[in-house]
Structures are given as C-alpha cells and as structure tokens.
Amino acid sequence: MWSFFHKLGSPRWFYQISGKFLPWLAIIAAVALVTGAVWGLLYAPQDFRQGNSFRIIYIHVPASAVAMAGYMVMASAGAISLIWRMKVAEMVLKCAAPIGAALTFLALVTGSIWGRPTWGTWWVWDARVTSVLVLFFLYMSIIALYEAFENKQAATKACAVLSLVGVVNIPIIYYSVNWWFSLHQPATLKIVGETTMPSSMLRPLLIMIFGFYVFYALALLLHVRSEILYRERTTQWVRDLLMSRKART
Amino acid sequence: MHPIRRQRLIIVLLVVAGAASAVGLTAYAMRSNINLFHPPADFAAGEVHVGQKIRAGGMVVKGSVQRDPNSLKVAFVITDYKANVTVEYTGILPDLFAEGQGVVAAGSVDEKGVFQATEVLAKHDEKYMPPEIKDTLGKPVSTAAN
Numbered sequence: 045m046w047s048f049f050h051k052l053g054s055p056r057w058f059y060q061i062s063g064k065f066l067p068w069l070a071i072i073a074a075v076a077l078v079t080g081a082v083w084g085l086l087y088a089p090q091d092f093r094q095g096n097s098f099r100i101i102y103i104h105v106p107a108s109a110v111a112m113a114g115y116m117v118m119a120s121a122g123a124i125s126l127i128w129r130m131k132v133a134e135m136v137l138k139c140a141a142p143i144g145a146a147l148t149f150l151a152l153v154t155g156s157i158w159g160r161p162t163w164g165t166w167w168v169w170d171a172r173v174t175s176v177l178v179l180f181f182l183y184m185s186i187i188a189l190y191e192a193f194e195n196k197q198a199a200t201k202a203c204a205v206l207s208l209v210g211v212v213n214i215p216i217i218y219y220s221v222n223w224w225f226s227l228h229q230p231a232t233l234k235i236v237g238e239t240t241m242p243s244s245m246l247r248p249l250l251i252m253i254f255g256f257y258v259f260y261a262l263a264l265l266l267h268v269r270s271e272i273l274y275r276e277r278t279t280q281w282v283r284d285l286l287m288s289r290k291a292r293t
Numbered sequence: 294m295h296p297i298r299r300q301r302l303i304i305v306l307l308v309v310a311g312a313a314s315a316v317g318l319t320a321y322a323m324r325s326n327i328n329l330f331h332p333p334a335d336f337a338a339g340e341v342h343v344g345q346k347i348r349a350g351g352m353v354v355k356g357s358v359q360r361d362p363n364s365l366k367v368a369f370v371i372t373d374y375k376a377n378v379t380v381e382y383t384g385i386l387p388d389l390f391a392e393g394q395g396v397v398a399a400g401s402v403d404e405k406g407v408f409q410a411t412e413v414l415a416k417h418d419e420k421y422m423p424p425e426i427k428d429t430l431g432k433p434v435s436t437a438a439n
C-alpha cells in the first residue's frame with residue numbers, strides 16, 4: 045500500500061498510469077450520462093405534485109453531490125500536500141477547484157430554475173441555498189488565491205490551508221435542512237434510512253449520479269495531466285514524450 | 294511516520310478542529326437568524342412583535358383556505374401542530390400551494406394577531422411519487438392530500 049502511495053507521488057508514473065484509464069472513463073461517463081438523461085428526462089414517470097418540473101432533479105442532485113464530494117477530494121489533496129509535500133497532490137488541489145466551481149454553479153442555477161415553479165421564487169436566503177453559495181465562493185477564492193501568488197509553493201500552501209478551513213462547510217450543507225428551518229426539503233437519498241422515491245424514478249437518478257462522478261474523475265485527470273506536462277516541461281521524460289508524439293504524426 | 298510529518302498532520306487536524314469549533318459556535322449563537330422562518334409556536338409564545346418583518350412557516354390547515362371571490366385575497370391558517378396562525382395574503386399563490394402542504398410566508402403580524410403576508414412560498418417535501426402509484430394507494434391518502 046505504501047509503495048503505491050509513494051509511486052502516486054511521482055508525476056511521471058501518474059501520467060503514464062492515468063493515460064490508460066482515460067478512454068475507459070470517457071466511455072463509461074458518456075454511456076451513463078446519456079442513459080441516465082434520456083431515461084430520467086423522457087421515460088421516468090412524472091411526480092404527482094410537481095409534474096414534469098421535478099425532472100430537473102436529474103441534473104440538480106448529481107451536480108450538487110459531486111460538487112460537495114469534489115470539495116472533499118480537493119481538501120484531502122490539500123492535506124496530503126501539506127503533510128507529505130506530494131507533487132501530484134498539489135496539482136490535484138489546484139485542478140479540482142475550477143471543476144468544483146463549475147459543478148457548484150450548475151447546482152445553484154438548476155436549483156434556482158427549479159425553485160421558480162415549485163417554491164415560487166428564484167432565490168431564498170435559507171440555510172441550504174446560502175451554504176451552497178458559500179461553497180461556490182470557497183472554490184472561487186481558492187482559484188483567486190492561487191493566482192494571486194507569484195511564488196507557486198506559497199500559493200499551494202495558502203490554498204491547502206483555505207481548503208481545509210472550508211471543509212467545515214460540507215457537513216453544514218448536508219445537515220442544513222435538518223438543523224434549521226429551511227425552504228429546501230430534506231434529503232431524498234439518505235446515507236441511513238429509507239429513500240423516499242420509487243425505483244422507477246430512483247434508477248435513472250442513481251445512473252446520473254454515477255455518471256457525474258465518472259465525468260468528474262475524467263475531467264480532473266485530464267486537467268491534472270496537462271498540469272503535470274506544464275510543470276515538468278523541462279524534464280527529460282516530457283521532452284521524450286513530446287518528441288515521440290511528433291515523430292508519430 | 295516521520296516526526297516532522299506527524300507534526301504537520303497534527304497541525305492540519307488542529308486547523309480543521311479550530312475552524313469547525315469557530316464556525317459551530319457562531320452558527321449556534323446565530324441559530325435564530327439562520328432559521329428561515331418562525332413556526333406558529335413562536336407566535337403563541339409571544340416571541341414575535343406586532344409590525345416586525347419576519348417569515349412564518351407551517352402546514353396549511355385542511356379546510357382553512359378562504360378565497361375572496363372578487364379579488365386575489367386569500368386567508369388560511371398555518372400550524373406546527375402546537376399553535377395556529379391565521380395568514381392573509383393578496384396575490385397569486387405558487388402552483389404547489391395546497392391544503393396540508395408546507396408554506397413560508399413573509400410579512401408581519403397586525404394588532405389583531407393576523408399575519409399579513411407580502412409573499413407566500415410553497416415548501417414541498419422530499420417524497421416523490423408517480424401519479425398512478427399515488428392513485429393506487431387508495432382513498433385515505435387521496436382524501437388526506439386534497
């Protein structure tokens with residue numbers, strides 16, 4: 045286990061291994077997202093109260109779930125980069141922020157579009173909506189903080205500390221609907237307890253959530269790989285790689 | 294584990310624990326402001342003053358909705374099963390507004406103890422169901438929902 049962990053710290057090894065996963069991740073993500081979207085948007089039954097407008101759940105819930113999970117990926121990378129000074133973890137920390145920000149933005153926009161016909165408002169300052177907005181600001185501030193430093197070592201350190209402080213927000217988002225009175229309804233999919241959704245609606249939702257996770261992994265790997273090539277651009281292995289690519293074309 | 298790494302690990306854990314307790318204490322102190330609305334029990338307990346701009350939230354009592362046939366004026370009673378508050382509102386209600394469903398109303402209490410709402414939002418629950426499954430559940434549920 046430890047040798048795997050140490051190998052993971054080598055950008056060159058990470059680049060080679062992740063290249064083998066890319067096509068598989070792309071195929072699985074495409075199949076899951078297309079299947080889930082078509083099933084959820086066209087074939088899943090309507091909700092008895094909300095009608096067709098509930099179908100935005102098939103984008104809203106996966107985007108929100110992966111936006112939160114992505115924050116934990118970023119913060120874990122931040123902790124590893126602080127403790128073990130692992131190069132790949134530093135790159136994951138930097139590369140996870142824009143992907144997470146985009147997913148959080150998608151969650152906020154779809155939630156707003158959903159809120160208009162059901163709640164009767166585009167926006168409400170309740171605990172859930174506000175804490176997700178804070179998550180978006182955390183992602184944006186990590187991007188801004190990284191770019192603000194000339195010295196990228198110092199930038200990584202500052203971003204890692206900020207990402208760790210922001211971890212506090214994740215349980216707040218998750219439990220906000222239970223701890224306080226909010227307009228947002230409690231969770232349908234629970235870690236413990238029964239799901240309050242019949243399987244005809246649930247199956248496409250689970251496929252979409254899975255698809256979003258695989259897509260996240262794919263986007264993160266692609267982003268980290270280009271960051272590896274950029275940071276290691278003066279090393280011999282990157283030069284050899286680029287020369288061999290050139291020779292093939 | 295290397296002593297320096299262990300030291301860094303302890304610092305990381307302290308940062309997370311420190312941030313968690315700071316945010317936790319702040320949220321605990323501000324809990325009444327974080328709550329989006331007051332339940333009717335707060336009104337009964339006298340925690341809400343006349344004219345104070347607040348939100349009230351609860352379930353619409355079945356059979357309590359009275360619509361004025363000549364205007365958009367509507368009156369209904371909301372409950373948290375501990376106390377009731379009468380709400381008056383003039384305007385278009387959200388599509389999901391229904392008896393037995395949750396609502397959040399923004400406004401203030403007048404001298405008569407009636408909540409004069411300027412905005413009414415519908416709160417839906419986390420249960421999703423296709424219409425045909427709901428129909429096959431039989432009469433008790435459909436009469437309860439209507």
